Amino acid sequence: MKYVFLFLLPAVWVLQACNGNFPKDPEKTLAKIQNDTLRVGYSENPPWIVKTAQEPAGLEADLVKAFAATIPTTIKWENDTEQNLLEKLEKDELHLVVAGITHDNPWKKQVSFTRPYAKQGKKKHVMAVIHGENAFIKKLEEFLYQQEAEIKKQIKP
Amino acid sequence: MKLLKSFEYPRELIPDFNKAKKLEWITIFYLLSTTALMYLVMGNSQAMKTAWFEDLLSLTPSISFLIASRIYHKAPNKNFPYGYHRVISIAYLCSSVALFAVGAFLVIDSVSTLLKAEHATIGIIVLFGKPIWLGYIMIAVLLYSSIPAVFLGRMKLPLAKKLHEKNLYTDAQMNKADWMTALAAIFGIVGIGMGWWWADATAALLISVDIIHDGFTNLKQAIFDLMDETPKTVNEQETDPLIGKVKALLAGKAWIRNCNIRLREEGHVYLGEGFVVPVSEENLTGHIEKAVKEIEELDWRIQEFVIMPVKELPSQSSA
Numbered sequence: 441m442k443y444v445f446l447f448l449l450p451a452v453w454v455l456q457a458c459n460g461n462f463p464k465d466p467e468k469t470l471a472k473i474q475n476d477t478l479r480v481g482y483s484e485n486p487p488w489i490v491k492t493a494q495e496p497a498g499l500e501a502d503l504v505k506a507f508a509a510t511i512p513t514t515i516k517w518e519n520d521t522e523q524n525l526l527e528k529l530e531k532d533e534l535h536l537v538v539a540g541i542t543h544d545n546p547w548k549k550q551v552s553f554t555r556p557y558a559k560q561g562k563k564k565h566v567m568a569v570i571h572g573e574n575a576f577i578k579k580l581e582e583f584l585y586q587q588e589a590e591i592k593k594q595i596k597p
Numbered sequence: 598m599k600l601l602k603s604f605e606y607p608r609e610l611i612p613d614f615n616k617a618k619k620l621e622w623i624t625i626f627y628l629l630s631t632t633a634l635m636y637l638v639m640g641n642s643q644a645m646k647t648a649w650f651e652d653l654l655s656l657t658p659s660i661s662f663l664i665a666s667r668i669y670h671k672a673p674n675k676n677f678p679y680g681y682h683r684v685i686s687i688a689y690l691c692s693s694v695a696l697f698a699v700g701a702f703l704v705i706d707s708v709s710t711l712l713k714a715e716h717a718t719i720g721i722i723v724l725f726g727k728p729i730w731l732g733y734i735m736i737a738v739l740l741y742s743s744i745p746a747v748f749l750g751r752m753k754l755p756l757a758k759k760l761h762e763k764n765l766y767t768d769a770q771m772n773k774a775d776w777m778t779a780l781a782a783i784f785g786i787v788g789i790g791m792g793w794w795w796a797d798a799t800a801a802l803l804i805s806v807d808i809i810h811d812g813f814t815n816l817k818q819a820i821f822d823l824m825d826e827t828p829k830t831v832n833e834q835e836t837d838p839l840i841g842k843v844k845a846l847l848a849g850k851a852w853i854r855n856c857n858i859r860l861r862e863e864g865h866v867y868l869g870e871g872f873v874v875p876v877s878e879e880n881l882t883g884h885i886e887k888a889v890k891e892i893e894e895l896d897w898r899i900q901e902f903v904i905m906p907v908k909e910l911p912s913q914s915s916a
Contacts, residue, residue, distance in 0.1 A: 462730070462790050462791075463719065463730060463732060463789065463790035463791075463792070464790065464791055464792035465792055466716055466792045466793070466794045468792075552718035552720075554720060555720055555721065555722070555723075569718070571715075571716050571717075571718045572715075572716020572717055572718050572789075572794055573716075573718075574718065574719055574720070574730075574732075574789065574790065574792075575792075577718060577720050578720060578721055578730055581720045581721045581728070582721060582728050585721070585723060585728050
């Protein structure tokens with residue numbers, strides 16, 4: 441009888457899951473982004489992400505812009521080295537970092553990566569995201585999954 | 598050299614022993630399947646990693662049981678005049694160390710998660726062309742790794758008591774630890790989904806207290822058994838009432854004025870000595886041989902009992 445609590449929570453969860461907003465963000469990131477901005481760090485890594493005089497360009501920049509339009513929200517771009525950006529991401533000061541990162545990047549222990557959205561040769565490409573904000577991450581991963589076929593056309597094998 | 602008798606379980610217990618072996622084989626294959634599945638879906642959830650590690654460790658009692666069961670009944674020989682019974686006690690030690698380690702690992706892991714305030718990320722997985730939140734898949738795998746464990750554990754308990762198999766008993770407790778950690782991990786994943794990053798570690802912490810308790814009790818008993826503590830029962834770790842029966846049998850003999858005994862546990866069986874002060878020396882050898890036979894027939898667990906006639910009881914001998 442000591443472990444009754446273990447069965448109570450799944451019951452609550454079933455109710456939540458039916459409600460449709462599952463999983464949730466511990467820090468309400470997705471809701472905050474809607475009212476504020478999506479803070480994206482980028483570090484040049486052509487052709488994935490290219491620095492220009494104005495907004496960044498390249499495949500990843502396009503993906504992030506299209507994703508922001510689905511929320512909808514505006515993007516606040518921040519340019520720096522990959523190292524500095526990932527350090528900021530680790531401290532939850534950014535929501536997302538794009539820098540042509542691949543799944544075997546050693547930072548994967550400190551920050552969270554999305555599931556690979558593209559493959560070039562043996563390298564699987566990912567984006568680095570704020571950790572534990574699962575509603576936000578799920579939305580981004582679902583978006584990237586929908587774009588997979590389109591992305592494939594743009595990548596040289 | 599006087600060798601110990603070769604040992605097999607009494608005929609009526611052989612089916613039970615075979616059933617125990619079968620259960621352990623099932624446990625091994627089942628655990629291997631759950632560890633493989635969990636490895637595939639574990640992602641970077643700490644709760645899942647813990648449950649996975651726990652599953653790997655929980656293979657120890659079943660494997661050590663099966664290894665020991667191939668060795669313990671070998672006939673005693675020149676090099677091992679007492680036979681191979683102790684291998685059971687060694688297997689029991691291995692299992693209880695594993696059980697204790699699972700509990701300790703769980704405590705360290707969940708405390709560190711809480712202190713570092715780690716927020717686990719669980720993303721999506723694409724199954725058959727459909728994106729699904731990985732948490733749902735994890736819960737399904739965890740349910741698979743918990744429900745059969747409940748039944749396996751329950752089936753092992755009565756067999757462990759009948760066979761005087763402490764290793765099997767520990768394994769039953771390990772199965773309990775398995776399903777409890779799996780449920781804790783489910784709790785954790787649902788908690789993560791609710792946005793409660795701490796739920797996972799808190800549930801694991803609560804459950805680890807119970808596992809550590811079981812692990813510690815068994816670890817202590819395994820060490821005591823190897824140190825020749827007086828025999829204890831499998832489940833409650835109480836002094837075996839069989840010792841009292843042996844004492845009473847000797848005390849009831851007219852030719853014995855005074856006596857004292859000691860027994861020790863070697864795996865499934867007991868060995869022991871009795872020191873008796875005879876009333877007279879008339880037909881002493883005959884009396885001793887008859888008493889030994891009666892004692893060894895009291896229970897299959899008494900493998901060998903030696904009676905030593907003395908003029909006075911040695912002081913400080915045990916009850």
